[in-house]
Amino acid sequence: MPAVHLKPGCFLFLYLFFQDALSICTIGNASECRDANVVPGARLAGLGYDMVTLQPKGASVIDVNTWHSANGSCTLCRNEHLGNARQRLPVSLVDWRTLSSCRRSLSSGLDHSAAELSRSATSDITNDWRADLILPPKPGTGANLVLAGSKSKLVEFGTTRSKSDRYSFASHQLQCLYYQFRVKAQPLLAPEFTRSLSRLPTALNDGTKYQYKKLVDTYGTHYLKSVELGGRYRSVTAIRTCEAASEGYSAEEVKDCLSLDAHVTLRLTAKSSAGYQKCKDIARAMKHNEVYQAFSDRETELRGGRVRQSTDLFFSGDSSAFTSWLESLSTHPGMGRYALEPLHHLLPNSDPRQANLRRYISDYIAGDALSLPCTRCPHGSYHHLHQPCSCLCRGESHVDRNCCSKGKGLGRLVVTVREGRDLRGDAFSKTDGYAVVKYGEAEARTSMISNNQHPQWNAELDLGEVKAESGHELTIEVWDQDAKRDDLLGTCQVPLTSGTHGETCFLKYGKVTYGYTFTCGPHLGGATCRDYMPSPAE
Secondary structure, three states: OOOOOOOHHHHHHHHHHHHHHHOOEEEEOHHHHHHOOEOOOHHHHOEEEEOOOOEEEEEEOEOOOOOEOOOOOEEEEEEHHHOOEEEEEOOOEEEEEEEEEOOOOOEEEEEOOHHHHHHHOOOOEOOOOOOOOOOOOOOOOOEEEEOOOOOOHHHHHHHHHHOOOOEEEEEEEEEEEEEEEEEOOOOOEOHHHHHHHHOOOOOOOOOOHHHHHHHHHHHOOEEEEEEEEEEEEEEEEEEEHHHHHHOOOOHHHHHHHHHHHHHHHOOOOOOOOOOHHHHHHHHHHOOOOOHHHHOOOEEEEEEOOOOOOOOOOOOOOOHHHHHHHHHOOOOOOEEEEEEEEEHHHHOOOOOHHHHHHHHHHHHHHHHOOEEEEOOOOOOOOEEOOOOOOOEEOOOOOOEOOOOOEOOOOEEEEEEEEEEEEOOOOOOOOOOOEEEEEEEOOEEEEOOOEOOOOOOEEEEEEEEEEEEOOOOOEEEEEEEEOOOOOOEEEEEEEEEOOOEEEEEEEEOOOOEEEEEEEEEEOOOEEOOOOOEEOOOOOO
């Protein structure tokens, strides 16, 4: 292979290229610094953060207002997203750089319980927020203990709905990241926060606990150690899992249709795309034009950018609001992904108040913990291997894998044929009687009792899962078995209704008493099992 010789000019070009790439931030003089603006989103790095609500507090923990040294110089960083403008970096922040992570790409997911949804609430936290806090261990498969976000909007949205019915939660999210930086190891603390720390008593007891409570109420439990800034919009739609199944579609199909609706709004796909007609059918079945209108119970989270209040960026059918929001992110970024540190890490190890604050923060988070018992799986089902708070069925003709009825009118039919009285078949011999019960395609028969005008069958005939439909009736036939051809002694038909019923079938000669029980399938009710019945997760 021949040797490659580079001219001196090439080395100079490469040197200048890499030097420029690495010198995003440089030292500016006093005049340059006075004329520069602060980097976008710097104030967010100074805010306290509450792990219980998963919200930043309004009070600053880190000093992000000090940007200059004693001689007036400062760190100036080039912002590629704003025409390479040089902007001031507060002295407590380091490793500032621009990112290029923004595509019109929608991510989606489906959680099958409030317990699963609660785990996704902290998906943007990039480190172990527990650190050295004294917190309960993670529970086993029997329950889900929510520590982070136990009072967050998302968790409350999920738990409130799960108290009334079984829900799945479809999540749709779009995130753009433009900047990142971190707080240096020994940052300047905000003056008011420093004063609040100085007022903390050196002992933590019932008499002094109030001062620690005031601090956490004001500043939260953590501070933002590093941040990736930009914008994030997340929409979580509540879907009644078994109601959707009773209409003939799954929560997964609803989620996919919501994804399609959002893609149409964001102009990422056309209405003529594959699957659109299926989604239109679902919407029409729910008496709406679009699926997002039929499933409108949702919670949204917006970070960064500017947008009109209550604007739905994904499911409004208006792409202009989304475009406007996207364009505002470079100048008004919000929190994207972030790492957290507990507030007590800002105190020296030798200060007794560090251990006190650590203990109070731990007690505060643990005291607001939310226990979400896992759903007790019904007979014949089992817990999901990777999602232990969800139940699965093996999927049969009448129930799906989520243990929901696959359609309206479904139920189990059991007929009890008790006895016959005064049955007469052949003129010169006693009756060899048996009974046949039918509903739709389902059929069962009793045994034959020979030479008996008053047979006592007491036979329980399980017709299995049937569908109550207009035009179908429960039929009972009574027969006399003969060597050549069985004789039909009589037939009775009754409309099928849910519950337990006693019936008498009067024949030309004699009668038969019987009863039946029609038990509606999961989440179904009403006379013909066609009404949806909400039922909370147990």
